[in-house]
Amino acid sequence: MIAAAAWVVARRAAEGAIYDQGERRLASATELGAGQLRASRGLPLDSVARALALATGYRVSVFDGESALLADSDLGPAAADTLSDRSGRSEVRGALLRAAGSSRRTSLMDGQRYLFAATRLYREGEPVVIRFGDPVGPMRAAAARVAHLVGAGVLAGGLVFLVLAHRAAGSVTRPLGDVRRLLARLAAGRSPGSRVKLSGVTELARLASSANRVRAEVEEQVARVSRERDELAQLMDEVAEGLMALTSDARILRINPAAQQLLGVADVPPFAPVGSIVRDPVLRDLLEASVVRPQGRLEVTVGGRELEVRTKMGTGGGSVVLLVDVTEMRRLEAVRSDFVANASHELKTPLTVIRAAAETVMDEGLPPDLRRRFLASIEGNTVRLQRLVDDLLDLSRYESGEWRPARERVEIDRVARAAWREQEAAAGRRGVEFEIAGAGGAVGDEAAVYQIFRNLFENSLRYVPEGGGRIGVEIGSRGGHVVVAVKDNGAGIPAASLSRIFERFYRVDAARSRQEGGTGLGLAIVRHLVSSMGGEVRAESAWGAGTTITFSVPLHRGVVAGATSR
Numbered sequence: 001m002i003a004a005a006a007w008v009v010a011r012r013a014a015e016g017a018i019y020d021q022g023e024r025r026l027a028s029a030t031e032l033g034a035g036q037l038r039a040s041r042g043l044p045l046d047s048v049a050r051a052l053a054l055a056t057g058y059r060v061s062v063f064d065g066e067s068a069l070l071a072d073s074d075l076g077p078a079a080a081d082t083l084s085d086r087s088g089r090s091e092v093r094g095a096l097l098r099a100a101g102s103s104r105r106t107s108l109m110d111g112q113r114y115l116f117a118a119t120r121l122y123r124e125g126e127p128v129v130i131r132f133g134d135p136v137g138p139m140r141a142a143a144a145r146v147a148h149l150v151g152a153g154v155l156a157g158g159l160v161f162l163v164l165a166h167r168a169a170g171s172v173t174r175p176l177g178d179v180r181r182l183l184a185r186l187a188a189g190r191s192p193g194s195r196v197k198l199s200g201v202t203e204l205a206r207l208a209s210s211a212n213r214v215r216a217e218v219e220e221q222v223a224r225v226s227r228e229r230d231e232l233a234q235l236m237d238e239v240a241e242g243l244m245a246l247t248s249d250a251r252i253l254r255i256n257p258a259a260q261q262l263l264g265v266a267d268v269p270p271f272a273p274v275g276s277i278v279r280d281p282v283l284r285d286l287l288e289a290s291v292v293r294p295q296g297r298l299e300v301t302v303g304g305r306e307l308e309v310r311t312k313m314g315t316g317g318g319s320v321v322l323l324v325d326v327t328e329m330r331r332l333e334a335v336r337s338d339f340v341a342n343a344s345h346e347l348k349t350p351l352t353v354i355r356a357a358a359e360t361v362m363d364e365g366l367p368p369d370l371r372r373r374f375l376a377s378i379e380g381n382t383v384r385l386q387r388l389v390d391d392l393l394d395l396s397r398y399e400s401g402e403w404r405p406a407r408e409r410v411e412i413d414r415v416a417r418a419a420w421r422e423q424e425a426a427a428g429r430r431g432v433e434f435e436i437a438g439a440g441g442a443v444g445d446e447a448a449v450y451q452i453f454r455n456l457f458e459n460s461l462r463y464v465p466e467g468g469g470r471i472g473v474e475i476g477s478r479g480g481h482v483v484v485a486v487k488d489n490g491a492g493i494p495a496a497s498l499s500r501i502f503e504r505f506y507r508v509d510a511a512r513s514r515q516e517g518g519t520g521l522g523l524a525i526v527r528h529l530v531s532s533m534g535g536e537v538r539a540e541s542a543w544g545a546g547t548t549i550t551f552s553v554p555l556h557r558g559v560v561a562g563a564t565s566r
Contacts, residue, residue: 011147014183018139019115021184023102026117029056030100030132034119037062037130041123045071047249051271059114059133065126067092075109091118095129104136112137146183153206178208242307242323250274250288253318262323264303283309290319299326306330350381357381405445405533409556412482413439415446416473419453423461431467438475440482441556444533449553452529455522456486456549463490463547481535481552488548493541501539502527526551 033052040048049060053073060073067089089108094101095118102117118131195212242259246252251271260268265277278284283300290296290311298309308324357374360366366374413436420427420434427434442449453473460471474485493501502523530537530551541547 008147011143014143014146015140017184018143019104019136022115022134022139023117026058026115026132026134027100027102029058030117030119030130033060033132034121034130037128038121038123049073056132059135061131061133063089063092063118063129063131065096065128067096067129070128072109091116092129092131094118095120095131096127107133115139142183149210178211183211241325242321244274244287244321244323246274246287246291246319246321247271248291248317250291252277259321259323262302262305262307262325283307286311287321290321291317353381354378405448405529407443408446410442410444410446410449410553411439412442412449412475412484412553413473415449416453416475416484419450420457422454423457426461427469427471430461430464430469432461432464432469432471434471436473436475440475440477440484442482442553443556444535444553445529448529448533452526452551453486455526459522459549460486460488460490460547463492464488465490477555478552480555482555483550483552485548485550487546489546492543492545493539493547494543498539498541502537523549 033056036052037048045062049062049071050073052058053060061069062071064070090105091101091103094103099120100118102115104113104115106113113136114133115136116131116133118129120127120129122128195215239256239258242262243254243256244252244259245254251273252268253271255268260266263278268277274287275284278287280300280302282298283302286296286298286300286309291313293311294313296309296311300307300309304327305325306327308326310322310324311319313319354377357378361371361374361378416436457471461469464471468489470487470489472487474487476483526549527537530553534554535552537549537551539547539549
């Protein structure tokens with residue numbers, strides 16, 4: 001009898017506490033839901049109800065001013081047509097009359113018993129009622145479990161309770177109250193607070209111990225879920241590729257900063273439709289279809305970037321989208337393709353000449369003077385072919401990163417003078433004057449600086465006039481760098497070609513460059529050598545007015561550029 005009474009009392013107490021807490025939470029959620037519904041002008045009511053139900057865990061319904069159902073998160077859009085009975089909705093009628101209403105009753109829609117809370121608001125000028133419902137079944141089951149524990153404890157200590165009833169009353173109600181408050185806090189989703197103190201009664205102590213274990217397990221699970229959520233969010237934010245998670249109706253559930261940058265959007269509201277964020281029609285269609293298509297893949301240009309987009313539909317609805325920036329990869333593929341085509345063309349020309357000349361020389365009846373001319377052509381094109389292969393190998397070594405410049409002191413004027421000595425014989429035949437103005441010490445690779453001067457001198461010698469040509473080197477310093485300018489009074493470079501002269505195989509005058517033995521790679525090599533040593537190179541010229549190639553190398557702090565030598 002005592003155990004049964006205790007079971008009944010405990011169940012009623014637990015149900016009362018859980019119901020009261022549930023009604024307070026339901027009322028708060030209803031007020032917040034009314035604010036969300038009021039702010040969702042233009043969105044379908046079914047989508048708003050489902051989003052609110054997903055966010056709160058409650059059943060959400062919307063009624064018009066005549067208590068007719070407009071939308072329900074559980075029953076879907078067809079519910080408004082099938083459930084026309086408006087009787088029995090006391091909470092809805094109360095909300096229409098007094099702005100708010102609540103009830104505990106059996107739902108006409110699914111036959112389950114609910115706690116209902118409803119609030120009236122005006123949407124687009126018409127009164128509507130939003131109602132949140134929480135099933136009573138789980139609450140009653142929780143209260144029954146508590147009652148079973150209490151009944152078992154009371155039954156086990158029944159004899160002691162009868163003998164010491166006047167002393168045990170306080171020790172029974174106090175732990176039960178603590179347990180009730182603990183369960184109420186857990187049911188409300190709040191922090192469980194401090195541990196329940198153990199009672200002097202053995203069974204109640206066990207009950208309190210069980211409640212404390214439940215409290216510890218809940219705290220551990222919440223901490224684990226929070227930690228996993230934070231780790232997942234951090235992982236998404238740190239990934240270099242763009243990631244998006246979409247809901248089953250193609251709304252943005254999560255987007256990381258990389259995806260925002262790739263799509264060119266600064267701020268994405270929660271649950272924003274993907275069509276309102278993505279402007280590109282091809283990409284928008286792919287993302288909207290990703291929630292119903294198992295997989296998808298596409299390359300699309302967005303904001304000047306080439307993006308590879310991959311989508312995969314989730315097992316529980318929605319989809320995951322991966323965005324990878326492949327702009328640089330596609331550019332390198334194009335550069336490689338152009339390089340292969342240009343190199344093949346440059347190699348084919350001397351090989352064709354060598355083959356034709358060799359076939360002609362094999363003719364036994366060829367006059368000696370023609371034989372010598374063809375042999376000279378073979379020799380010249382062989383040398384050109386060798387230089388072309390050497391330059392290709394050098395350029396490949398520089399671009400692949402195999403070569404690393406030394407960091408040694410380099411006397412720029414001395415290296416320039418040494419490089420010019422290699423060209424003195426050709427310059428003397430053409431009557432070209434040469435001078436060096438200034439001196440300077442730099443930090444770099446002496447062999448690389450020598451090759452830079454040699455390539456620049458060879459280029460200048462091809463285009464300066466005979467008997468009056470001038471090539472000069474001016475050395476100075478600016479901003480922690482030795483600045484070197486190689487000037488000539490040659491034919492100059494047209495403005496349209498000036499920005500391209502450092503490209504591989506680009507020639508302003510292709511016929512003359514090939515005739516002089518140029519490979520079209522000299523200035524490309526210069527650019528790589530200068531940038532590898534931490535400097536910059538640029539060209540200034542005008543057609544018919546000469547050319548100036550200026551490059552810089554980091555300055556050696558122990559030397560100041562300035563003295564003049566010839």
